[in-house]
Amino acid sequence: MNNPQLNKHGELQHLLSTEGLPSRILYDILDRASAFVDEAGHGEIKKVPLLHGKSIFNIFFENSTRTRTTFEIAAKRLSADVVNLNIGSSSSSKGETLLDTVDNLCAMHADMFVVRHAQSGAAHLIAKHVAPEIHVINAGDGRHAHPTQALLDMFTIRHYKKEFHNLRVAIVGDIIHSRVARSQIHALTTLGVPEVRVIAPKTLLPSHVEQLGVRVFHNMEEGLRDVDVVLMLRLQNERMQGAALPSAQEYFKNYGLTQEKLSLAKEDAIVMHPGPMNRGIEIDSSVADGAQSVILPQVTFGIAVRMAVMRLLAGDK
Amino acid sequence: MNNPQLNKHGELQHLLSTEGLPSRILYDILDRASAFVDEAGHGEIKKVPLLHGKSIFNIFFENSTRTRTTFEIAAKRLSADVVNLNIGSSSSSKGETLLDTVDNLCAMHADMFVVRHAQSGAAHLIAKHVAPEIHVINAGDGRHAHPTQALLDMFTIRHYKKEFHNLRVAIVGDIIHSRVARSQIHALTTLGVPEVRVIAPKTLLPSHVEQLGVRVFHNMEEGLRDVDVVLMLRLQNERMQGAALPSAQEYFKNYGLTQEKLSLAKEDAIVMHPGPMNRGIEIDSSVADGAQSVILPQVTFGIAVRMAVMRLLAGDK
Amino acid sequence: MNNPQLNKHGELQHLLSTEGLPSRILYDILDRASAFVDEAGHGEIKKVPLLHGKSIFNIFFENSTRTRTTFEIAAKRLSADVVNLNIGSSSSSKGETLLDTVDNLCAMHADMFVVRHAQSGAAHLIAKHVAPEIHVINAGDGRHAHPTQALLDMFTIRHYKKEFHNLRVAIVGDIIHSRVARSQIHALTTLGVPEVRVIAPKTLLPSHVEQLGVRVFHNMEEGLRDVDVVLMLRLQNERMQGAALPSAQEYFKNYGLTQEKLSLAKEDAIVMHPGPMNRGIEIDSSVADGAQSVILPQVTFGIAVRMAVMRLLAGDK
Numbered sequence: 001m002n003n004p005q006l007n008k009h010g011e012l013q014h015l016l017s018t019e020g021l022p023s024r025i026l027y028d029i030l031d032r033a034s035a036f037v038d039e040a041g042h043g044e045i046k047k048v049p050l051l052h053g054k055s056i057f058n059i060f061f062e063n064s065t066r067t068r069t070t071f072e073i074a075a076k077r078l079s080a081d082v083v084n085l086n087i088g089s090s091s092s093s094k095g096e097t098l099l100d101t102v103d104n105l106c107a108m109h110a111d112m113f114v115v116r117h118a119q120s121g122a123a124h125l126i127a128k129h130v131a132p133e134i135h136v137i138n139a140g141d142g143r144h145a146h147p148t149q150a151l152l153d154m155f156t157i158r159h160y161k162k163e164f165h166n167l168r169v170a171i172v173g174d175i176i177h178s179r180v181a182r183s184q185i186h187a188l189t190t191l192g193v194p195e196v197r198v199i200a201p202k203t204l205l206p207s208h209v210e211q212l213g214v215r216v217f218h219n220m221e222e223g224l225r226d227v228d229v230v231l232m233l234r235l236q237n238e239r240m241q242g243a244a245l246p247s248a249q250e251y252f253k254n255y256g257l258t259q260e261k262l263s264l265a266k267e268d269a270i271v272m273h274p275g276p277m278n279r280g281i282e283i284d285s286s287v288a289d290g291a292q293s294v295i296l297p298q299v300t301f302g303i304a305v306r307m308a309v310m311r312l313l314a315g316d317k
Numbered sequence: 318m319n320n321p322q323l324n325k326h327g328e329l330q331h332l333l334s335t336e337g338l339p340s341r342i343l344y345d346i347l348d349r350a351s352a353f354v355d356e357a358g359h360g361e362i363k364k365v366p367l368l369h370g371k372s373i374f375n376i377f378f379e380n381s382t383r384t385r386t387t388f389e390i391a392a393k394r395l396s397a398d399v400v401n402l403n404i405g406s407s408s409s410s411k412g413e414t415l416l417d418t419v420d421n422l423c424a425m426h427a428d429m430f431v432v433r434h435a436q437s438g439a440a441h442l443i444a445k446h447v448a449p450e451i452h453v454i455n456a457g458d459g460r461h462a463h464p465t466q467a468l469l470d471m472f473t474i475r476h477y478k479k480e481f482h483n484l485r486v487a488i489v490g491d492i493i494h495s496r497v498a499r500s501q502i503h504a505l506t507t508l509g510v511p512e513v514r515v516i517a518p519k520t521l522l523p524s525h526v527e528q529l530g531v532r533v534f535h536n537m538e539e540g541l542r543d544v545d546v547v548l549m550l551r552l553q554n555e556r557m558q559g560a561a562l563p564s565a566q567e568y569f570k571n572y573g574l575t576q577e578k579l580s581l582a583k584e585d586a587i588v589m590h591p592g593p594m595n596r597g598i599e600i601d602s603s604v605a606d607g608a609q610s611v612i613l614p615q616v617t618f619g620i621a622v623r624m625a626v627m628r629l630l631a632g633d634k
Numbered sequence: 635m636n637n638p639q640l641n642k643h644g645e646l647q648h649l650l651s652t653e654g655l656p657s658r659i660l661y662d663i664l665d666r667a668s669a670f671v672d673e674a675g676h677g678e679i680k681k682v683p684l685l686h687g688k689s690i691f692n693i694f695f696e697n698s699t700r701t702r703t704t705f706e707i708a709a710k711r712l713s714a715d716v717v718n719l720n721i722g723s724s725s726s727s728k729g730e731t732l733l734d735t736v737d738n739l740c741a742m743h744a745d746m747f748v749v750r751h752a753q754s755g756a757a758h759l760i761a762k763h764v765a766p767e768i769h770v771i772n773a774g775d776g777r778h779a780h781p782t783q784a785l786l787d788m789f790t791i792r793h794y795k796k797e798f799h800n801l802r803v804a805i806v807g808d809i810i811h812s813r814v815a816r817s818q819i820h821a822l823t824t825l826g827v828p829e830v831r832v833i834a835p836k837t838l839l840p841s842h843v844e845q846l847g848v849r850v851f852h853n854m855e856e857g858l859r860d861v862d863v864v865l866m867l868r869l870q871n872e873r874m875q876g877a878a879l880p881s882a883q884e885y886f887k888n889y890g891l892t893q894e895k896l897s898l899a900k901e902d903a904i905v906m907h908p909g910p911m912n913r914g915i916e917i918d919s920s921v922a923d924g925a926q927s928v929i930l931p932q933v934t935f936g937i938a939v940r941m942a943v944m945r946l947l948a949g950d951k
Contacts (some may be wrong), residue, residue: 053364069739081393095595097596104616107617108617191741197341276729276734276738296738297740400703400706412871419910421909421933424930424931424934425937
C-alpha cells in the first residue's frame with residue numbers, strides 16, 4: 001500500500017502519523033532537531049533564514065493556542081511567513097467544503113499546512129488532495145495521531161537516555177482517547193525500544209491494544225517497576241464526568257504519579273507529560289516539579305523538532 | 318466632483334470602488350500584478366522587499382477570514398508589517414466612535430488601512446478623514462463595492478481572453494445584494510467590454526439596473542448564449558430563507574450553472590466565482606471542477622492584484 | 635526591600651509599575667524614546683533591527699485590542715518576532731495554572747512577556763517566577779498599574795512642557811478604579827512635579843489618596859485653576875450603572891471637561907486622555923478635538939516609549 005507520507009524517492013512528503021514512518025526518517029528528524037539546540041539542550045534557538053519567503057498556514061479547525069503557538073514560533077525561527085486561520089469560525093460556516101477551503105489556500109501559494117482537526121483522518125484527506133509541492137503536518141487529528149508531540153518525546157528520551165534499544169518505557173493514563181499515546185507507541189517500537197508498557201484502567205484502554213506490541217498493566221505499581229521513562233498522559237476533564245471514571249480522587253489514588261509510585265521505577269527514570277497538566281489528578285506537583293521531571297525541556301525540544309520537520313519538508317533539498 | 322480615489326496628480330490615493338476609476342489606473346494595476354506572476358500564471362509569487370518597514374492594518378469590522386488572509390499574504394509577500402484588528406469585538410464596544418478608532422490607528426503611524434465593514438460607505442468615510450500619507454483599500458463595504466475582487470476578476474479575464482473590447486460577459490445570480498457585481502460592472506464597462514449581461518430573477522435585480530449599461534436577462538439559457546465569460550455570484554444562505562427565493566432547489570434549477578447550461582456559451586468560455594462556493598446551489602460541482610473553471614487561478618491572481626494595489630498606493634514613487 | 639524591577643546592577647529588569655522606579659530610569663526611557671521620534675514629534679518611526687531574532691509574547695488574559703496592537707507595532711518596528719496569545723480563552727480553561735502556562739512559554743524561549751491581566755499583581759507574580767534572561771512588561775494589571783501608559787504621558791508632558799519641576803498637573807475622573815492614575819501619580823512625583831492634583835467625586839477617590847502626595851479637589855473649577863496639564867481618565871461604562879454615580883449627564887455637568895472649564899487652566903495648558911474616549915461623558919468633543927488636545931500625539935509617542943522599554947529590557951547591553 002502507498003504511504004502518503006513518503007514521496008517516490010522515499011523522502012518525507014507529509015508528516016501525518018508516526019505509524020509507517022521508517023526509523024531512518026525518525027532519526028533524520030531527531031538529528032536535524034539536535035542541530036537547532038545547543039549542547040546543553042536549553043540554550044537559545046537561533047533564528048535562521050532557512051525558510052525565508054515560504055508561507056506556512058496554521059489551519060486550526062479545533063482551537064489550541066498552545067500547539068498553534070509552538071508551530072508559529074518554529075516557523076518564525078525559520079524566517080517563514082506564518083498565517084493563522086481559525087477555520088472553525090469562518091468559511092466552513094459559510095457552507096464551503098473542507099477541500100474547497102484547502103484548494104483556496106493552496107491557490108494562495110501555501111508551502112505548508114499545519115492542520116489540527118477534531119476528526120481523525122482530516123490531515124490525511126488534505127495531504128492526499130494537495131499538489132506535490134505543498135506539505136502537510138498533522139498537528140493532531142481526533143483520536144488518531146499527533147506525530148510532532150511523539151517526535152519531541154523521542155527527542156527528549158534520546159537526549160537523556162542516549163539510546164532506545166535498552167529502554168523500558170511506560171505510558172500511563174487515558175490511552176483510549178489519546179492521539180499522543182498512539183503516536184508514541186508507533187515511534188517507540190520503530191526506534192527499537194524493546195519494552196513499551198501501557199498502564200491504565202480497563203475503561204481507558206482500547207480493546208486489543210496488545211496488538212500494537214505493548215505490555216498491558218492495570219496496576220500502576222507493577223507497571224512502573226524498573227522503567228526508564230514514564231510518559232504521563234493528560235486526563236481530559238470531560239472523561240471524569242462520564243462513565244469511564246468514578247472520580248478524580250480515585251483516579252489520582254490509583255493512577256496519579258506520586259513520588260512514592262515513581263520510586264518503583266529506575267532511580268534515574270525520567271518523567272514526561274505533553275501538557276497542559278492537571279496537577280493533583282494525573283500527576284502530583286512534587287513529581288511535576290521534581291528532579292526527575294523533564295516536562296519543560298520537552299517544550300523547548302518541541303520547538304527544535306517542529307523546526308526540523310518544517311525544514312525537512314519545505315527546505316531546499 | 319472630487320474623486321477621493323485620485324490625488325491632484327491623478328494618481329491612485331485610495332482604492333474604494335471601481336466606479337470612477339479611469340481605465341489607465343485599472344490597466345496600471347493589472348500590469349503591475351502581471352509582474353508578480355510568472356508567465357504560466359501559476360508559479361510561485363516571490364517575496365519582495367518593496368514595502369519593507371511599512372505598516373498595514375487589516376481593520377475588519379465584519380469578520381472574513383478568507384479575505385483578510387489574502388490581504389495579509391499580499392502584504393507579507395511585499396515584506397510589510399501586518400497588524401490584524403477585529404474591531405467589531407473591541408474598542409467600538411467600548412463606546413469609541415469609528416473615526417476616533419481610525420485616528421488612533423493613524424497616530425500609530427499606519428501606512429495603509431484595509432477596511433471591511435458591513436455599512437456601505439465606511440471605507441469612503443475613513444479615506445476622507447485620514448491624512449494624505451495614509452492610504453485606504455476597501456475590502457468590501459455593505460452592498461456597495463469590493464474593488465480588489467473586481468480587479469482580480471479583470472486580471473483573470475485578461476489572462477485568458479487577452480483583450481476586453483471583443484467580449485460578451487454574463488454576471489449571474491444575486492445582483493441586488495452583491496458588492497462584487499457592482500464593482501465588476503463598473504470595471505468591465507470602463508475597460509471597454511461591449512456587452513455586459515446580468516442574469517437573475519427579478520427579485521434579485523436592483524431596479525433600473527439597465528442604467529449601469531448592462532443587458533438584463535431573466536432566463537439563464539438566453540443570457541448565457543455565446544458569452545465568453547460567466548461570472549457566477551455567491552448566493553447568501555440568508556436570502557433563501559427570505560421572501561426573495563422560493564427554494565434552493567428551484568434556484569439551482571433556474572439559475573444554477575450546469576454543464577448543460579454552460580454549453581450554450583462559447584466553447585472556450587471561462588467560468589469564475591468569487592468564493593466561497595455553494596456547490597449544488599449556484600453552481601454544479603462538475604462545472605466548478607471542470608475544464609472551463611478558472612476559479613482557483615482567480616485566487617492566485619488575487620494575491621498578485623492585491624500586491625499590485627498595495628505597491629501602487631504605498632510604495633516609493 | 636528588594637525591587638524586582640531592577641537587577642543587582644540597578645538596571646531595569648522588568649517594567650511592572652512606575653512606583654519604586656528611580657528618576658534616572660524614567661529619564662533613560664524618555665531619552666531613548668526621543669531617539670525613535672523625529673524632532674517634529676510626529677514623523678515616521680523607522681523600523682530598526684535592534685531586537686531581530688528576539689521573541690516577544692503578548693499574553694493577554696484580559697482582552698484589549700488597542701493596547702495589544704501598540705505593543706505589537708512597537709515590537710515589529712524593532713524587528714522582533716511577536717506572538718499574540720489570548721490566554722483567557724485557552725489553556726487556563728483547561729485547568730492549567732498561571733505559572734505552568736508561563737513556564738511553558740518560557741520553555742519556548744521567550745525573551746519578553748507583555749502581560750495584561752484583570753488581577754492586580756499578576757505581572758509581578760510572573761516576573762518573580764521567570765528566569766533572569768526573561769523580561770516582563772506590565773500592560774495593565776487590575777486596578778494596580780499601567781506603567782507604559784504613564785511613561786507615554788510623561789513623554790508627552792516633557793515634549794510640550796520641556797521640564798517637570800515647574801508644573802501643576804491635574805488628574806480628573808475615576809481615580810479609584812484607575813491603574814493609569816496610580817501609575818501617573820508615581821511617575822509625576824518621581825520626576826519632580828511639585829503639584830499633582832486629583833479631581834473627582836468622593837465616590838471615585840480612594841481613601842487616604844493624599845498619602846500619595848497629591849492635592850484633592852472635589853470641585854473641578856477649583857481643581858483646574860492655573861494647571862499646566864490636564865490628564866483626563868476614561869469613565870468605565872459599568873461605573874455609571876453602579877452606585878458610584880448618579881448619571882452620565884450629571885457626571886458630565888460636574889466633571890466633564892468643557893472649553894469653559896478648561897479656560898480656568900493656564901492658557902497653554904495641554905489636555906490628555908489615555909483612550910478610548912467617551913465623548914460627551916468625561917470630555918466634550920470640542921475639547922477632544924481642540925487646539926489644546928494632545929491626545930493623538932500621546933498615541934504616537936506611546937509606540938516610541940514602548941519601543942524604548944523593549945529595547946532597554948531585551949536589547950544588547
